[in-house]
Amino acid sequence: MPVLRAVLFDLDGVLTPTAEIHMRAWERLFAPYCTAHGLAPYTAADYFASIDGKPRYDGVATFLVSRGVELPRGEASDAPGEGTVCALGNRKDEIVNRMFAEEGIAPYPGSVRFLDDVTRAGAAVAVVSSSRNTPAVLAAAGLADRFAVVVDGNVAAREHIAGKPAPDTYLRAAELLGVPAAEAVVVEDALSGVQAGAAGGFGLVLGVDRGVGAAALHAHGADVVVTDLGDLDATVLDRPRVATDAAAAAPTEGGDA
Template sequence: MPVLRAVLFDLDGVLTPTAELHMRAWERLFAPFSTERGLAPYTSADYFAHIDGKPRYDGVATFLASRGVELPRGTADDAPGEDTVCALGNRKDEIVNRIFAEEGISPYPGSVRFLDAVTAAGAAVAVVSSSRNTPAVLAAAGLADRFTVVVDGNVAAREGIPGKPGPDMFLRAAELLGVPPVAAVVVEDALSGVQAGAAGGFGLVVGVDRGVGPEVLREHGADLVVRDLEDLDAAVLDAPAREGGAA
């Protein structure tokens, strides 16, 4: 029987190429925002350093802090705009949903093959994503029926679960699957995600390098880094699990 009995997948950048769409949406939001306010130009490095993998409003707040901008937090009901953190976050959500509608969503072929391999080997699987768009993305990508456990931004808000880089969302998914953390694999492409996996005592943290860089992923907690999940198969479930993470 495999040592590792569950695989916890991030969504954007791991199962679907939606991380790229999110990157473009953040750029459409913050590039003009920065220019209009005379701030340092927004770049892709800001996405990886301040936004990637975090709950949407936390990403807004972290980016604003990096530029010394203070705005009131506001509430999730704020109309899309620029007067509060939540208003900016809601504006970004409008932008990305427009991109989804215009361009559609397809999963990474290599990720689907890896998902097929680990489920055929008997592993339980879950999606753990900070995005509140997770149900729509999974449905659009044809993956909704592959996961009975989804811990996303909606679940986190409803249950009061802290977001990444804390391990709490992954821990909740493992709990729902009935698997101890040391018997689960975390698969992430974001620095905040691999940090979460490392902090939660999971058996293995796999980093998928979609642009962050393999060394940076390892520095933040990835035990193993691949360029695409097509580079892995079900043999990863036989990796020796160790308390606090695999070597």
């Protein structure tokens, strides 16, 4: 039996390239906002520093703070607009859902191979995502039937669970699978996500470098970093964190430590 009995996958940027769509949606939201309000231009670095991996409204608030802007939080029911943090977040949701409909979604082939391999090896699997769009994305990507446990932004709001970088959503997924955190793997591409995995005492934190950088992922808590999950197989389930501390300081499978 493998040492690690469950694999907890982030969605955007790990299973599906929706992170790329989200990045462009945030740019479509904040680039004109910054121009209209005389703020420093929005860049891709802002996405990784302020938004990536966080619940949508928290991402809005963090970015605004980085520009010295304070808006009232508002309510989730606020109409898309600019008057509150929630209104801006709802405008972003409107933008990204239009993009999903227009562009479609396909999972990363390497991630599907890795999912197949760990599932065949007997690992329980779950999706843990800050996104409230998770059910729609999983369905569009043909992955909905692969995960009996999904802890997303909807579940977090309903159960009052703190979002990433707190480990609570990952801990909840492990609980629902009936597996201790120490026997579960967290798979993340966001700095806030690997922080959550490290803070939760999980058996292994796998970082997937989709642009944030291997060094940054390691620095925030990833034990192993790859550029494609297809570079790994089920043998990773026999590599708990205690066995990979040395690997975290060495060049990784992705090639750029």
